[in-house]
Amino acid sequence: MASSVRPKLPKNYELIYEIVQASGIGRHLTPSDIFAKAHKRRPGIGFSTVYRGLERLCELGLVSELNVPGVGAATYEPSGPRHAHFRCSACGGIEDVAYAIPPRTLKTLALQHGFKIATERVTFEGRCAACSF
Amino acid sequence: MASSVRPKLPKNYELIYEIVQASGIGRHLTPSDIFAKAHKRRPGIGFSTVYRGLERLCELGLVSELNVPGVGAATYEPSGPRHAHFRCSACGGIEDVAYAIPPRTLKTLALQHGFKIATERVTFEGRCAACSF
DNA sequence: TGTGAAAGTGAAAATCACTCTCAGCCCTTC
DNA sequence: GAAGGGCTGAGAGTGATTTTCACTTTCACA
Structure with missing residues:
Protein backbone atom coordinates (compact mmCIF):
# COMPACT_ATOMS: atom_id res chain seq x y z
CA MET A 1 0.00 0.00 0.00
CA ALA A 2 1.52 3.29 1.05
CA SER A 3 4.92 1.63 1.13
CA SER A 4 5.20 1.81 -2.62
CA VAL A 5 5.24 5.58 -2.75
CA ARG A 6 6.66 6.38 0.61
CA PRO A 7 9.65 8.69 0.72
CA LYS A 8 13.05 7.39 1.69
CA LEU A 9 13.42 7.41 5.41
CA PRO A 10 16.48 7.53 7.64
CA LYS A 11 17.38 4.01 8.62
CA ASN A 12 16.37 4.40 12.22
CA TYR A 13 12.94 5.47 11.12
CA GLU A 14 12.80 2.44 8.83
CA LEU A 15 13.68 0.28 11.76
CA ILE A 16 10.91 1.76 13.85
CA TYR A 17 8.48 1.34 11.01
CA GLU A 18 9.47 -2.32 10.62
CA ILE A 19 8.99 -2.92 14.30
CA VAL A 20 5.53 -1.44 14.33
CA GLN A 21 4.63 -3.28 11.13
CA ALA A 22 5.92 -6.54 12.52
CA SER A 23 3.72 -6.17 15.56
CA GLY A 24 0.72 -6.46 13.26
CA ILE A 25 -2.56 -4.63 13.28
CA GLY A 26 -4.34 -5.10 16.53
CA ARG A 27 -1.16 -5.10 18.59
CA HIS A 28 -0.50 -1.93 20.45
CA LEU A 29 3.02 -0.90 21.29
CA THR A 30 4.10 1.85 23.62
CA PRO A 31 7.14 3.94 22.78
CA SER A 32 9.03 2.02 25.47
CA ASP A 33 8.13 -1.31 23.86
CA ILE A 34 9.32 0.00 20.56
CA PHE A 35 12.45 1.40 22.09
CA ALA A 36 13.20 -1.96 23.71
CA LYS A 37 12.80 -3.84 20.44
CA ALA A 38 14.75 -1.23 18.51
CA HIS A 39 17.50 -1.30 21.07
CA LYS A 40 17.97 -5.04 20.53
CA ARG A 41 18.41 -4.61 16.83
CA ARG A 42 20.48 -1.46 17.04
CA PRO A 43 21.97 -0.97 20.48
CA GLY A 44 22.78 2.63 21.04
CA ILE A 45 19.62 3.97 19.49
CA GLY A 46 18.28 6.78 21.60
CA PHE A 47 14.91 7.27 23.14
CA SER A 48 14.46 10.58 21.44
CA THR A 49 15.04 8.97 18.07
CA VAL A 50 12.17 6.60 18.72
CA TYR A 51 9.84 9.45 19.63
CA ARG A 52 10.98 11.47 16.64
CA GLY A 53 10.56 8.50 14.35
CA LEU A 54 7.07 7.76 15.58
CA GLU A 55 6.07 11.36 15.14
CA ARG A 56 7.35 11.37 11.59
CA LEU A 57 5.71 8.06 10.74
CA CYS A 58 2.43 9.35 12.10
CA GLU A 59 2.68 12.45 9.94
CA LEU A 60 3.28 10.26 6.92
CA GLY A 61 0.29 8.16 7.85
CA LEU A 62 2.37 4.99 8.11
CA VAL A 63 1.50 4.33 11.72
CA SER A 64 -1.34 5.50 13.90
CA GLU A 65 -1.14 6.81 17.37
CA LEU A 66 -3.69 5.61 19.84
CA ASN A 67 -4.49 7.38 23.05
CA VAL A 68 -6.48 5.31 25.42
CA PRO A 69 -7.77 6.91 28.59
CA GLY A 70 -6.48 5.26 31.70
CA VAL A 71 -3.37 4.03 29.98
CA GLY A 72 -0.31 6.03 30.84
CA ALA A 73 1.47 5.92 27.53
CA ALA A 74 0.30 6.44 23.99
CA THR A 75 0.37 3.32 21.87
CA TYR A 76 1.14 2.81 18.22
CA GLU A 77 -0.04 0.40 15.56
CA PRO A 78 0.46 0.03 11.83
CA SER A 79 -2.03 2.22 10.07
CA GLY A 80 -4.77 0.22 8.43
CA MET B 1 -30.45 12.96 37.42
CA ALA B 2 -28.11 10.84 39.44
CA SER B 3 -27.95 13.66 41.96
CA SER B 4 -31.18 12.62 43.60
CA VAL B 5 -29.90 9.25 44.68
CA ARG B 6 -26.27 10.00 45.00
CA PRO B 7 -24.58 8.85 48.17
CA LYS B 8 -23.35 11.33 50.69
CA LEU B 9 -19.92 12.53 49.80
CA PRO B 10 -17.12 13.96 51.93
CA LYS B 11 -17.33 17.70 51.79
CA ASN B 12 -14.21 18.13 49.73
CA TYR B 13 -15.64 15.86 47.11
CA GLU B 14 -18.85 17.89 47.18
CA LEU B 15 -16.79 20.99 46.63
CA ILE B 16 -15.05 19.47 43.64
CA TYR B 17 -18.36 18.33 42.27
CA GLU B 18 -19.81 21.82 42.64
CA ILE B 19 -16.86 23.32 40.85
CA VAL B 20 -17.14 20.98 37.91
CA GLN B 21 -20.91 21.46 37.80
CA ALA B 22 -20.52 25.21 37.91
CA SER B 23 -18.22 25.11 34.92
CA GLY B 24 -21.10 23.88 32.83
CA ILE B 25 -21.24 21.27 30.14
CA GLY B 26 -18.90 22.07 27.31
CA ARG B 27 -16.28 23.61 29.52
CA HIS B 28 -13.33 21.44 30.15
CA LEU B 29 -11.35 21.79 33.33
CA THR B 30 -7.99 20.29 34.08
CA PRO B 31 -7.20 19.05 37.57
CA SER B 32 -5.03 22.12 38.06
CA ASP B 33 -7.91 24.41 37.14
CA ILE B 34 -10.09 22.59 39.60
CA PHE B 35 -7.43 22.68 42.24
CA ALA B 36 -7.03 26.43 41.77
CA LYS B 37 -10.74 27.05 42.16
CA ALA B 38 -11.04 24.67 45.09
CA HIS B 39 -8.08 26.28 46.77
CA LYS B 40 -9.81 29.66 46.70
CA ARG B 41 -12.87 28.30 48.43
CA ARG B 42 -10.99 26.08 50.86
CA PRO B 43 -7.37 27.09 51.18
CA GLY B 44 -5.32 24.19 52.38
CA ILE B 45 -7.02 21.63 50.23
CA GLY B 46 -4.42 19.33 48.78
CA PHE B 47 -3.72 18.37 45.25
CA SER B 48 -4.13 14.73 46.00
CA THR B 49 -7.59 15.34 47.37
CA VAL B 50 -8.61 16.88 44.08
CA TYR B 51 -7.32 13.90 42.13
CA ARG B 52 -8.94 11.48 44.53
CA GLY B 53 -12.19 13.38 44.39
CA LEU B 54 -12.26 13.41 40.62
CA GLU B 55 -11.58 9.71 40.49
CA ARG B 56 -14.42 9.01 42.85
CA LEU B 57 -16.82 11.30 41.04
CA CYS B 58 -15.97 9.59 37.80
CA GLU B 59 -16.69 6.21 39.30
CA LEU B 60 -20.04 7.48 40.48
CA GLY B 61 -20.75 8.83 37.02
CA LEU B 62 -21.15 12.37 38.29
CA VAL B 63 -18.40 13.80 36.15
CA SER B 64 -16.76 12.56 32.99
CA GLU B 65 -13.12 12.41 32.28
CA LEU B 66 -11.99 13.45 28.87
CA ASN B 67 -8.67 12.43 27.45
CA VAL B 68 -7.73 14.29 24.37
CA PRO B 69 -4.63 13.21 22.54
CA GLY B 70 -2.02 15.89 22.31
CA VAL B 71 -3.23 17.64 25.42
CA GLY B 72 -1.03 17.16 28.42
CA ALA B 73 -3.62 16.95 31.13
CA ALA B 74 -6.90 15.10 31.35
CA THR B 75 -9.95 17.34 31.50
CA TYR B 76 -13.22 16.98 33.33
CA GLU B 77 -16.77 18.06 32.67
CA PRO B 78 -20.12 17.48 34.35
CA SER B 79 -21.59 14.27 33.05
CA GLY B 80 -24.50 14.95 30.75
C1' DT C 1 -21.74 10.67 75.09
C1' DG C 2 -17.73 7.59 74.44
C1' DT C 3 -15.20 4.50 71.52
C1' DG C 4 -12.96 2.01 67.82
C1' DA C 5 -12.75 1.33 63.01
C1' DA C 6 -12.82 3.12 58.63
C1' DA C 7 -12.41 6.75 55.55
C1' DG C 8 -10.56 11.08 54.33
C1' DT C 9 -6.72 14.48 54.33
C1' DG C 10 -2.36 17.40 53.01
C1' DA C 11 2.40 17.59 52.03
C1' DA C 12 6.04 15.93 49.86
C1' DA C 13 8.45 12.69 47.33
C1' DA C 14 8.40 9.52 43.61
C1' DT C 15 7.19 8.06 39.13
C1' DC C 16 6.24 8.31 34.55
C1' DA C 17 5.78 9.81 29.83
C1' DC C 18 7.39 12.92 27.07
C1' DT C 19 10.09 17.09 25.22
C1' DC C 20 14.01 19.93 24.50
C1' DT C 21 18.68 21.06 23.67
C1' DC C 22 23.04 20.59 21.84
C1' DA C 23 27.20 19.12 19.92
C1' DG C 24 28.74 15.76 16.86
C1' DC C 25 27.96 12.58 12.87
C1' DC C 26 26.59 11.12 8.36
C1' DC C 27 24.90 11.48 3.84
C1' DT C 28 23.79 14.05 -0.20
C1' DT C 29 24.93 17.31 -3.52
C1' DC C 30 27.81 19.65 -6.04
C1' DG D 1 36.36 16.21 -1.00
C1' DA D 2 34.01 20.22 0.91
C1' DA D 3 29.62 22.35 2.41
C1' DG D 4 25.30 22.01 4.31
C1' DG D 5 21.36 20.02 6.08
C1' DG D 6 19.22 16.43 8.28
C1' DC D 7 19.77 12.85 11.79
C1' DT D 8 21.51 11.26 16.12
C1' DG D 9 22.15 10.02 21.31
C1' DA D 10 22.54 11.59 25.88
C1' DG D 11 20.89 13.75 29.41
C1' DA D 12 18.52 17.28 31.66
C1' DG D 13 14.09 19.32 32.16
C1' DT D 14 8.99 19.48 32.49
C1' DG D 15 4.56 18.70 33.91
C1' DA D 16 0.93 15.49 35.15
C1' DT D 17 -0.27 12.08 38.12
C1' DT D 18 0.35 8.61 41.88
C1' DT D 19 2.01 7.03 46.13
C1' DT D 20 3.07 7.25 50.84
C1' DC D 21 2.49 8.32 55.46
C1' DA D 22 1.19 10.26 59.65
C1' DC D 23 -2.60 12.73 61.19
C1' DT D 24 -7.68 13.99 61.48
C1' DT D 25 -12.44 13.47 60.82
C1' DT D 26 -16.54 10.88 60.46
C1' DC D 27 -19.66 7.28 61.62
C1' DA D 28 -22.11 3.40 63.62
C1' DC D 29 -23.13 1.60 67.60
C1' DA D 30 -23.06 0.70 72.51
Whole structure:
Protein backbone atom coordinates (compact mmCIF):
# COMPACT_ATOMS: atom_id res chain seq x y z
CA MET A 1 0.00 0.00 0.00
CA ALA A 2 1.52 3.29 1.05
CA SER A 3 4.92 1.63 1.13
CA SER A 4 5.20 1.81 -2.62
CA VAL A 5 5.24 5.58 -2.75
CA ARG A 6 6.66 6.38 0.61
CA PRO A 7 9.65 8.69 0.72
CA LYS A 8 13.05 7.39 1.69
CA LEU A 9 13.42 7.41 5.41
CA PRO A 10 16.48 7.53 7.64
CA LYS A 11 17.38 4.01 8.62
CA ASN A 12 16.37 4.40 12.22
CA TYR A 13 12.94 5.47 11.12
CA GLU A 14 12.80 2.44 8.83
CA LEU A 15 13.68 0.28 11.76
CA ILE A 16 10.91 1.76 13.85
CA TYR A 17 8.48 1.34 11.01
CA GLU A 18 9.47 -2.32 10.62
CA ILE A 19 8.99 -2.92 14.30
CA VAL A 20 5.53 -1.44 14.33
CA GLN A 21 4.63 -3.28 11.13
CA ALA A 22 5.92 -6.54 12.52
CA SER A 23 3.72 -6.17 15.56
CA GLY A 24 0.72 -6.46 13.26
CA ILE A 25 -2.56 -4.63 13.28
CA GLY A 26 -4.34 -5.10 16.53
CA ARG A 27 -1.16 -5.10 18.59
CA HIS A 28 -0.50 -1.93 20.45
CA LEU A 29 3.02 -0.90 21.29
CA THR A 30 4.10 1.85 23.62
CA PRO A 31 7.14 3.94 22.78
CA SER A 32 9.03 2.02 25.47
CA ASP A 33 8.13 -1.31 23.86
CA ILE A 34 9.32 0.00 20.56
CA PHE A 35 12.45 1.40 22.09
CA ALA A 36 13.20 -1.96 23.71
CA LYS A 37 12.80 -3.84 20.44
CA ALA A 38 14.75 -1.23 18.51
CA HIS A 39 17.50 -1.30 21.07
CA LYS A 40 17.97 -5.04 20.53
CA ARG A 41 18.41 -4.61 16.83
CA ARG A 42 20.48 -1.46 17.04
CA PRO A 43 21.97 -0.97 20.48
CA GLY A 44 22.78 2.63 21.04
CA ILE A 45 19.62 3.97 19.49
CA GLY A 46 18.28 6.78 21.60
CA PHE A 47 14.91 7.27 23.14
CA SER A 48 14.46 10.58 21.44
CA THR A 49 15.04 8.97 18.07
CA VAL A 50 12.17 6.60 18.72
CA TYR A 51 9.84 9.45 19.63
CA ARG A 52 10.98 11.47 16.64
CA GLY A 53 10.56 8.50 14.35
CA LEU A 54 7.07 7.76 15.58
CA GLU A 55 6.07 11.36 15.14
CA ARG A 56 7.35 11.37 11.59
CA LEU A 57 5.71 8.06 10.74
CA CYS A 58 2.43 9.35 12.10
CA GLU A 59 2.68 12.45 9.94
CA LEU A 60 3.28 10.26 6.92
CA GLY A 61 0.29 8.16 7.85
CA LEU A 62 2.37 4.99 8.11
CA VAL A 63 1.50 4.33 11.72
CA SER A 64 -1.34 5.50 13.90
CA GLU A 65 -1.14 6.81 17.37
CA LEU A 66 -3.69 5.61 19.84
CA ASN A 67 -4.49 7.38 23.05
CA VAL A 68 -6.48 5.31 25.42
CA PRO A 69 -7.77 6.91 28.59
CA GLY A 70 -6.48 5.26 31.70
CA VAL A 71 -3.37 4.03 29.98
CA GLY A 72 -0.31 6.03 30.84
CA ALA A 73 1.47 5.92 27.53
CA ALA A 74 0.30 6.44 23.99
CA THR A 75 0.37 3.32 21.87
CA TYR A 76 1.14 2.81 18.22
CA GLU A 77 -0.04 0.40 15.56
CA PRO A 78 0.46 0.03 11.83
CA SER A 79 -2.03 2.22 10.07
CA GLY A 80 -4.77 0.22 8.43
CA PRO A 81 -8.44 0.52 7.71
CA ARG A 82 -10.32 2.83 10.02
CA HIS A 83 -11.47 1.02 13.11
CA ALA A 84 -12.41 1.60 16.69
CA HIS A 85 -10.88 0.26 19.90
CA PHE A 86 -12.28 -1.44 22.90
CA ARG A 87 -10.64 -1.28 26.27
CA CYS A 88 -11.51 -3.68 29.02
CA SER A 89 -11.74 -1.81 32.28
CA ALA A 90 -11.04 -4.98 34.23
CA CYS A 91 -7.96 -6.43 32.56
CA GLY A 92 -6.83 -3.34 30.69
CA GLY A 93 -6.60 -5.20 27.41
CA ILE A 94 -7.20 -3.39 24.16
CA GLU A 95 -8.98 -4.94 21.20
CA ASP A 96 -9.63 -3.69 17.73
CA VAL A 97 -13.23 -3.28 16.74
CA ALA A 98 -14.29 -3.19 13.12
CA TYR A 99 -16.32 -0.03 13.27
CA ALA A 100 -16.03 3.39 11.73
CA ILE A 101 -18.44 6.29 11.82
CA PRO A 102 -20.18 6.48 8.45
CA PRO A 103 -18.65 9.13 6.17
CA ARG A 104 -22.06 10.60 5.62
CA THR A 105 -22.45 11.23 9.32
CA LEU A 106 -19.04 12.87 9.44
CA LYS A 107 -19.95 15.08 6.55
CA THR A 108 -23.18 16.14 8.16
CA LEU A 109 -21.51 16.94 11.46
CA ALA A 110 -18.77 18.87 9.73
CA LEU A 111 -21.32 20.94 7.86
CA GLN A 112 -23.42 21.55 10.96
CA HIS A 113 -20.51 22.81 12.99
CA GLY A 114 -18.47 24.41 10.26
CA PHE A 115 -15.30 22.47 10.90
CA LYS A 116 -13.24 20.07 8.85
CA ILE A 117 -12.86 16.59 10.25
CA ALA A 118 -9.57 14.95 9.46
CA THR A 119 -9.66 11.98 11.78
CA GLU A 120 -12.02 10.38 14.21
CA ARG A 121 -11.22 8.22 17.19
CA VAL A 122 -13.71 5.89 18.73
CA THR A 123 -12.98 4.06 21.94
CA PHE A 124 -15.37 1.80 23.79
CA GLU A 125 -14.92 0.80 27.35
CA GLY A 126 -16.42 -2.03 29.31
CA ARG A 127 -15.66 -5.65 30.04
CA CYS A 128 -14.23 -8.04 27.56
CA ALA A 129 -15.60 -11.53 27.08
CA ALA A 130 -13.07 -13.05 29.44
CA CYS A 131 -13.77 -10.56 32.23
CA SER A 132 -17.54 -10.56 31.93
CA PHE A 133 -18.19 -13.29 34.46
CA MET B 1 -30.45 12.96 37.42
CA ALA B 2 -28.11 10.84 39.44
CA SER B 3 -27.95 13.66 41.96
CA SER B 4 -31.18 12.62 43.60
CA VAL B 5 -29.90 9.25 44.68
CA ARG B 6 -26.27 10.00 45.00
CA PRO B 7 -24.58 8.85 48.17
CA LYS B 8 -23.35 11.33 50.69
CA LEU B 9 -19.92 12.53 49.80
CA PRO B 10 -17.12 13.96 51.93
CA LYS B 11 -17.33 17.70 51.79
CA ASN B 12 -14.21 18.13 49.73
CA TYR B 13 -15.64 15.86 47.11
CA GLU B 14 -18.85 17.89 47.18
CA LEU B 15 -16.79 20.99 46.63
CA ILE B 16 -15.05 19.47 43.64
CA TYR B 17 -18.36 18.33 42.27
CA GLU B 18 -19.81 21.82 42.64
CA ILE B 19 -16.86 23.32 40.85
CA VAL B 20 -17.14 20.98 37.91
CA GLN B 21 -20.91 21.46 37.80
CA ALA B 22 -20.52 25.21 37.91
CA SER B 23 -18.22 25.11 34.92
CA GLY B 24 -21.10 23.88 32.83
CA ILE B 25 -21.24 21.27 30.14
CA GLY B 26 -18.90 22.07 27.31
CA ARG B 27 -16.28 23.61 29.52
CA HIS B 28 -13.33 21.44 30.15
CA LEU B 29 -11.35 21.79 33.33
CA THR B 30 -7.99 20.29 34.08
CA PRO B 31 -7.20 19.05 37.57
CA SER B 32 -5.03 22.12 38.06
CA ASP B 33 -7.91 24.41 37.14
CA ILE B 34 -10.09 22.59 39.60
CA PHE B 35 -7.43 22.68 42.24
CA ALA B 36 -7.03 26.43 41.77
CA LYS B 37 -10.74 27.05 42.16
CA ALA B 38 -11.04 24.67 45.09
CA HIS B 39 -8.08 26.28 46.77
CA LYS B 40 -9.81 29.66 46.70
CA ARG B 41 -12.87 28.30 48.43
CA ARG B 42 -10.99 26.08 50.86
CA PRO B 43 -7.37 27.09 51.18
CA GLY B 44 -5.32 24.19 52.38
CA ILE B 45 -7.02 21.63 50.23
CA GLY B 46 -4.42 19.33 48.78
CA PHE B 47 -3.72 18.37 45.25
CA SER B 48 -4.13 14.73 46.00
CA THR B 49 -7.59 15.34 47.37
CA VAL B 50 -8.61 16.88 44.08
CA TYR B 51 -7.32 13.90 42.13
CA ARG B 52 -8.94 11.48 44.53
CA GLY B 53 -12.19 13.38 44.39
CA LEU B 54 -12.26 13.41 40.62
CA GLU B 55 -11.58 9.71 40.49
CA ARG B 56 -14.42 9.01 42.85
CA LEU B 57 -16.82 11.30 41.04
CA CYS B 58 -15.97 9.59 37.80
CA GLU B 59 -16.69 6.21 39.30
CA LEU B 60 -20.04 7.48 40.48
CA GLY B 61 -20.75 8.83 37.02
CA LEU B 62 -21.15 12.37 38.29
CA VAL B 63 -18.40 13.80 36.15
CA SER B 64 -16.76 12.56 32.99
CA GLU B 65 -13.12 12.41 32.28
CA LEU B 66 -11.99 13.45 28.87
CA ASN B 67 -8.67 12.43 27.45
CA VAL B 68 -7.73 14.29 24.37
CA PRO B 69 -4.63 13.21 22.54
CA GLY B 70 -2.02 15.89 22.31
CA VAL B 71 -3.23 17.64 25.42
CA GLY B 72 -1.03 17.16 28.42
CA ALA B 73 -3.62 16.95 31.13
CA ALA B 74 -6.90 15.10 31.35
CA THR B 75 -9.95 17.34 31.50
CA TYR B 76 -13.22 16.98 33.33
CA GLU B 77 -16.77 18.06 32.67
CA PRO B 78 -20.12 17.48 34.35
CA SER B 79 -21.59 14.27 33.05
CA GLY B 80 -24.50 14.95 30.75
CA PRO B 81 -26.07 13.52 27.67
CA ARG B 82 -23.71 11.41 25.62
CA HIS B 83 -21.81 13.50 23.13
CA ALA B 84 -18.62 13.55 21.16
CA HIS B 85 -15.75 16.03 21.15
CA PHE B 86 -13.96 17.88 18.45
CA ARG B 87 -10.43 19.07 18.80
CA CYS B 88 -8.96 21.64 16.47
CA SER B 89 -5.45 20.61 15.56
CA ALA B 90 -4.55 24.21 14.78
CA CYS B 91 -5.73 26.13 17.84
CA GLY B 92 -6.11 23.22 20.23
CA GLY B 93 -9.63 24.23 21.17
CA ILE B 94 -12.13 21.59 22.20
CA GLU B 95 -15.79 21.71 21.25
CA ASP B 96 -18.70 19.54 22.17
CA VAL B 97 -20.42 17.79 19.31
CA ALA B 98 -23.94 16.49 19.62
CA TYR B 99 -23.31 13.00 18.41
CA ALA B 100 -23.53 9.58 19.95
CA ILE B 101 -23.15 6.19 18.39
CA PRO B 102 -26.61 4.67 18.01
CA PRO B 103 -27.44 2.21 20.81
CA ARG B 104 -28.35 -0.37 18.24
CA THR B 105 -24.89 -0.24 16.77
CA LEU B 106 -23.37 -0.59 20.20
CA LYS B 107 -25.53 -3.58 20.90
CA THR B 108 -24.56 -5.25 17.65
CA LEU B 109 -20.87 -4.67 18.23
CA ALA B 110 -21.10 -5.93 21.77
CA LEU B 111 -22.81 -9.10 20.59
CA GLN B 112 -20.34 -9.64 17.78
CA HIS B 113 -17.33 -9.36 20.04
CA GLY B 114 -18.76 -10.79 23.20
CA PHE B 115 -17.99 -7.83 25.39
CA LYS B 116 -20.08 -5.42 27.42
CA ILE B 117 -19.82 -1.79 26.44
CA ALA B 118 -20.20 0.61 29.33
CA THR B 119 -19.08 3.84 27.74
CA GLU B 120 -17.99 5.09 24.38
CA ARG B 121 -15.74 8.01 23.58
CA VAL B 122 -15.74 9.70 20.24
CA THR B 123 -13.23 12.37 19.37
CA PHE B 124 -12.92 14.12 16.06
CA GLU B 125 -9.91 16.02 15.00
CA GLY B 126 -9.45 18.59 12.30
CA ARG B 127 -9.77 22.33 11.90
CA CYS B 128 -12.43 24.40 13.53
CA ALA B 129 -14.38 27.02 11.64
CA ALA B 130 -12.06 29.80 12.76
CA CYS B 131 -8.90 27.96 11.72
CA SER B 132 -10.19 26.67 8.41
CA PHE B 133 -8.96 29.55 6.29
C1' DT C 1 -21.74 10.67 75.09
C1' DG C 2 -17.73 7.59 74.44
C1' DT C 3 -15.20 4.50 71.52
C1' DG C 4 -12.96 2.01 67.82
C1' DA C 5 -12.75 1.33 63.01
C1' DA C 6 -12.82 3.12 58.63
C1' DA C 7 -12.41 6.75 55.55
C1' DG C 8 -10.56 11.08 54.33
C1' DT C 9 -6.72 14.48 54.33
C1' DG C 10 -2.36 17.40 53.01
C1' DA C 11 2.40 17.59 52.03
C1' DA C 12 6.04 15.93 49.86
C1' DA C 13 8.45 12.69 47.33
C1' DA C 14 8.40 9.52 43.61
C1' DT C 15 7.19 8.06 39.13
C1' DC C 16 6.24 8.31 34.55
C1' DA C 17 5.78 9.81 29.83
C1' DC C 18 7.39 12.92 27.07
C1' DT C 19 10.09 17.09 25.22
C1' DC C 20 14.01 19.93 24.50
C1' DT C 21 18.68 21.06 23.67
C1' DC C 22 23.04 20.59 21.84
C1' DA C 23 27.20 19.12 19.92
C1' DG C 24 28.74 15.76 16.86
C1' DC C 25 27.96 12.58 12.87
C1' DC C 26 26.59 11.12 8.36
C1' DC C 27 24.90 11.48 3.84
C1' DT C 28 23.79 14.05 -0.20
C1' DT C 29 24.93 17.31 -3.52
C1' DC C 30 27.81 19.65 -6.04
C1' DG D 1 36.36 16.21 -1.00
C1' DA D 2 34.01 20.22 0.91
C1' DA D 3 29.62 22.35 2.41
C1' DG D 4 25.30 22.01 4.31
C1' DG D 5 21.36 20.02 6.08
C1' DG D 6 19.22 16.43 8.28
C1' DC D 7 19.77 12.85 11.79
C1' DT D 8 21.51 11.26 16.12
C1' DG D 9 22.15 10.02 21.31
C1' DA D 10 22.54 11.59 25.88
C1' DG D 11 20.89 13.75 29.41
C1' DA D 12 18.52 17.28 31.66
C1' DG D 13 14.09 19.32 32.16
C1' DT D 14 8.99 19.48 32.49
C1' DG D 15 4.56 18.70 33.91
C1' DA D 16 0.93 15.49 35.15
C1' DT D 17 -0.27 12.08 38.12
C1' DT D 18 0.35 8.61 41.88
C1' DT D 19 2.01 7.03 46.13
C1' DT D 20 3.07 7.25 50.84
C1' DC D 21 2.49 8.32 55.46
C1' DA D 22 1.19 10.26 59.65
C1' DC D 23 -2.60 12.73 61.19
C1' DT D 24 -7.68 13.99 61.48
C1' DT D 25 -12.44 13.47 60.82
C1' DT D 26 -16.54 10.88 60.46
C1' DC D 27 -19.66 7.28 61.62
C1' DA D 28 -22.11 3.40 63.62
C1' DC D 29 -23.13 1.60 67.60
C1' DA D 30 -23.06 0.70 72.51
